[in-house]
Amino acid sequence: xxxxxxxxxxxxxxxxxxxxxxxxxxxxxxxxxxxxxxxxxxxxxxxxxxxxxxxxxxxxxxxxxxxxxxxxxxxxxxxxxxxxxxxxxxxxxxxxxxxxxxxxxxxxxxxxxxxxxxxxxxxxxxxxxxxxxxxxxxxxxxxxxxxxxxxxxxxxxxxxxxxxxxxxxxxxxxxxxxxxxxxxxxxxxxxxxxxxxxxxxxxxxxxxxxxxxxxxxxxxxxxxxxxxxxxxxxxxxxxxxxxxxxxxxxxxxxxxxxxxxxxxxxxxxxxxxxxxxxxxxxxxxxxxxxxxxxxxxxxxxxxxxxxxxxxxxxxxxxxxxxxxxxxxxxxxxxxxxxxxxxxxxxxxxxxxxxxxxxxxxxxxxxxxxxxxxxxxxxxxxxxxxxxxxxxxxxxxxxxxxxxxxxxxxxxxxxxxxxxxxxxxxxxxxxxxxxxxxxxxxxxxxxxxxxxxxxxxxxxxxxxxxxxxxxxxxxxxxxxxxxxxxxxxxxxxxxxxxxxxxxxxxxxxxxxxxxxxxxxxxxxxxxxxxxxxxxxxxxxxxxxxxxxxxxxxxxxxxxxxxxxxxxxxxxxxxxxx
Amino acid sequence: xxxxxxxxxxxxxxxxxxxxxxxxxxxxxxxxxxxxxxxxxxxxxxxxxxxxxxxxxxxxxxxxxxxxxxxxxxxxxxxxxxxxxxxxxxxxxxxxxxxxxxxxxxxxxxxxxxxxxxxxxxxxxxxxxxxxxxxxxxxxxxxxxxxxxxxxxxxxxxxxxxxxxxxxxxxxxxxxxxxxxxxxxxx
Numbered sequence: 001x002x003x004x005x006x007x008x009x010x011x012x013x014x015x016x017x018x019x020x021x022x023x024x025x026x027x028x029x030x031x032x033x034x035x036x037x038x039x040x041x042x043x044x045x046x047x048x049x050x051x052x053x054x055x056x057x058x059x060x061x062x063x064x065x066x067x068x069x070x071x072x073x074x075x076x077x078x079x080x081x082x083x084x085x086x087x088x089x090x091x092x093x094x095x096x097x098x099x100x101x102x103x104x105x106x107x108x109x110x111x112x113x114x115x116x117x118x119x120x121x122x123x124x125x126x127x128x129x130x131x132x133x134x135x136x137x138x139x140x141x142x143x144x145x146x147x148x149x150x151x152x153x154x155x156x157x158x159x160x161x162x163x164x165x166x167x168x169x170x171x172x173x174x175x176x177x178x179x180x181x182x183x184x185x186x187x188x189x190x191x192x193x194x195x196x197x198x199x200x201x202x203x204x205x206x207x208x209x210x211x212x213x214x215x216x217x218x219x220x221x222x223x224x225x226x227x228x229x230x231x232x233x234x235x236x237x238x239x240x241x242x243x244x245x246x247x248x249x250x251x252x253x254x255x256x257x258x259x260x261x262x263x264x265x266x267x268x269x270x271x272x273x274x275x276x277x278x279x280x281x282x283x284x285x286x287x288x289x290x291x292x293x294x295x296x297x298x299x300x301x302x303x304x305x306x307x308x309x310x311x312x313x314x315x316x317x318x319x320x321x322x323x324x325x326x327x328x329x330x331x332x333x334x335x336x337x338x339x340x341x342x343x344x345x346x347x348x349x350x351x352x353x354x355x356x357x358x359x360x361x362x363x364x365x366x367x368x369x370x371x372x373x374x375x376x377x378x379x380x381x382x383x384x385x386x387x388x389x390x391x392x393x394x395x396x397x398x399x400x401x402x403x404x405x406x407x408x409x410x411x412x413x414x415x416x417x418x419x420x421x422x423x424x425x426x427x428x429x430x431x432x433x434x435x436x437x438x439x440x441x442x443x444x445x446x447x448x449x450x451x452x453x454x455x456x457x458x459x460x461x462x463x464x465x466x467x468x469x470x471x472x473x474x475x476x477x478x479x480x481x482x483x484x485x486x487x488x489x490x491x492x493x494x495x496x497x498x499x500x501x502x503x504x505x506x507x508x509x510x511x512x513x514x515x516x517x518x519x520x521x522x523x524x525x526x527x528x529x530x531x532x533x534x535x536x537x538x539x540x541x542x543x544x545x546x547x548x549x550x551x552x553x554x555x556x557x558x559x560x561x562x563x564x565x566x567x568x569x570x571x572x573x574x575x576x
Numbered sequence: 577x578x579x580x581x582x583x584x585x586x587x588x589x590x591x592x593x594x595x596x597x598x599x600x601x602x603x604x605x606x607x608x609x610x611x612x613x614x615x616x617x618x619x620x621x622x623x624x625x626x627x628x629x630x631x632x633x634x635x636x637x638x639x640x641x642x643x644x645x646x647x648x649x650x651x652x653x654x655x656x657x658x659x660x661x662x663x664x665x666x667x668x669x670x671x672x673x674x675x676x677x678x679x680x681x682x683x684x685x686x687x688x689x690x691x692x693x694x695x696x697x698x699x700x701x702x703x704x705x706x707x708x709x710x711x712x713x714x715x716x717x718x719x720x721x722x723x724x725x726x727x728x729x730x731x732x733x734x735x736x737x738x739x740x741x742x743x744x745x746x747x748x749x750x751x752x753x754x755x756x757x758x759x760x761x762x763x
Binding site: 035037049050051052053054055056057060061062063067069070071072087175176177178179182213214215216217218225226250271273324327329330331372373374377378382383384386387390391393397422423424425427 | 595596597598600603629630631632633634635636644645649652653654655657658659661662671674675678705715719720722723724726727728729732740741743744745746747748749750751752753754755756757759760761762763
């Protein structure tokens with residue numbers, strides 16, 4: 001059997017590619033190693049009914065996979081640690097049909113223009129390989145606009161003074177602001193920051209045949225039971241509806257097969273545990289920034305750059321307890337962002353200089369809150385203290401959190417490779433993550449942590465604290481805190497125009513094998529401080545259009561675009 | 577009748593859970609809320625078909641709609657391998673030992689409960705606490721699962737009739753009702 005394209009991975013990148021290639025008439029097979037809980041097994045053009053408001057299955061029983069017992073990863077901070085210091089869960093973005101899109105709370109900001117020109121705008125950093133992207137914000141803008149429409153993004157153009165230019169408005173107005181976000185954005189504005197309604201891939205109005213979000217609150221880390229989150233169910237459904245896409249879940253692609261300068265297809269292991277092969281004119285690799293380099297290494301494609309420059313986001317979270325309940329368990333987990341700490345100011349420039357850095361950048365700051373009650377309970381001691389904690393509920397009902405997703409510089413020593421001793425249940429070597437933060441991230445975190453705390457204090461917090469991931473104790477051999485929590489992983493198959501310093505070209509094609517296209521965040525030359533999803537989907541869209549010889553779809557006529565409504569501006573100063 | 581634990585293990589587990597999440601002031605303790613059943617049903621998940629690992633969807637019926645949580649999901653081959661490893665341990669099965677032997681939850685609970693002593697239910701609360709603190713790893717294991725049983729969905733066997741959620745003012749699963757925009761944005 002030979003198809004036009006095999007797509008490895010059904011997350012936002014693979015789904016976007018499937019959507020665009022099938023629309024252009026290609027036949028594709030989408031391989032996904034995880035289960036299908038997203039699409040109706042009896043009619044793959046429709047959403048399934050398997051997601052639910054269930055803390056147990058999503059947060060405590062690995063419903064979205066991967067289960068670390070059968071698909072572990074390993075971790076070490078640097079080669080001096082030996083082969084590994086941890087086996088089990090490491091940054092496990094979901095392994096399921098829909099990939100990381102299923103568990104995200106759908107915050108999908110674009111990158112800024114300077115993110116694509118980091119080296120030429122800011123210059124080098126010792127110990128990191130700071131690079132420009134081989135394409136600009138303007139090159140990507142039409143594809144940003146296209147994937148915002150195909151996913152369905154709610155937002156308010158013009159509300160973020162630091163955003164890049166937009167050719168189109170957001171497809172939907174923002175959803176309702178969380179009560180806590182009204183307080184924290186007002187406090188942030190009083191301190192001179194510029195919060196704005198987070199561009200969110202959850203419907204604020206019915207869109208594309210899916211309902212508006214009804215604010216259930218089981219958002220970040222949960223699959224959406226009503227499919228109000230468009231990413232990536234919208235793209236997968238459309239691809240399936242063409243009749244030209246086949247979805248193979250519970251099927252692990254174990255190798256890409258090469259002959260000469262081309263890939264000829266893939267080898268895969270299905271649910272029956274037996275190895276099969278399939279021929280393809282092209283291979284789209286979209287397994288994520290950990291699994292994509294793993295697959296190239298499993299395919300025998302050893303190269304010094306494959307797996308190098310793993311980036312995550314250095315998370316600095318300021319948490320504070322307010323004197324009264326904030327019911328942060330309602331709504332979209334995070335409804336506002338501010339970018340001031342990514343953009344920087346005189347104080348951050350001075351802090352960088354004092355820290356011995358030529359420059360530094362923080363990241364977007366998410367205004368959100370809430371833990372689910374099981375997670376909360378597990379953090380209190382047992383006995384009477386259990387009830388004291390649960391009834392007062394400082395870390396659930398009264399909690400507010402400002403999380404900065406700090407830019408992580410590309411360090412050549414942060415890598416994904418094959419673990420020499422640990423295997424998955426199918427018998428293949430697992431991915432080993434070698435990672436520790438660059439000093440840039442630590443200096444930026446130390447600078448911005450107290451500034452995040454100041455916002456919470458201005459908001460009226462009774463107490464505050466700052467936590468980071470990786471933890472600041474990570475240099476002292478505490479394994480668990482050394483593993484980055486952020487599910488934003490990027491950079492292991494770097495994009496660039498020079499084959500000596502990059503793995504894929506500006507079209508996402510492997511320099512060595514022109515019919516293998518990487519369509520996930522592996523290709524990012526830098527991490528910015530924004531969530532990677534929209535950018536990786538826009539890159540996947542661009543790559544798929546270049547493969548098919550098509551261009552981004554035109555925006556719908558103006559009357560079809562829902563304009564902002566006056567009641568949900570999502571700004572703190574809007575009277576309630 | 578417990579599904580997997582023996583009657584005496586079940587009694588010890590109930591007493592242990594009640595020390596960790598004690599009754600009082602009109603609040604249910606862990607035992608009244610069904611927490612021991614939650615743990616027993618996890619340890620005995622493979623006594624059911626489908627195994628009681630992942631409750632169904634999309635709604636429970638508590639806020640409208642057709643109740644679906646009670647229809648547990650079927651496990652795929654890899655899911656079943658993972659959960660048998662987690663619950664039963666590798667138990668000498670070579671296909672479960674690809675990275676070495678695994679000790680399962682069944683054995684950890686059985687050994688831990690035995691170490692609490694046959695008289696655990698009859699000693700003073702202070703003595704019960706002391707014995708629970710003697711093995712911090714086992715204490716943490718019980719408490720982690722007690723919290724799941726207290727505040728997880730009732731379909732898993734604990735949180736009887738939503739007693740845990742009611743005690744802390746948590747609405748639990750709210751689909752398909754959700755929350756109105758006002759309920760999100762107002763104090």
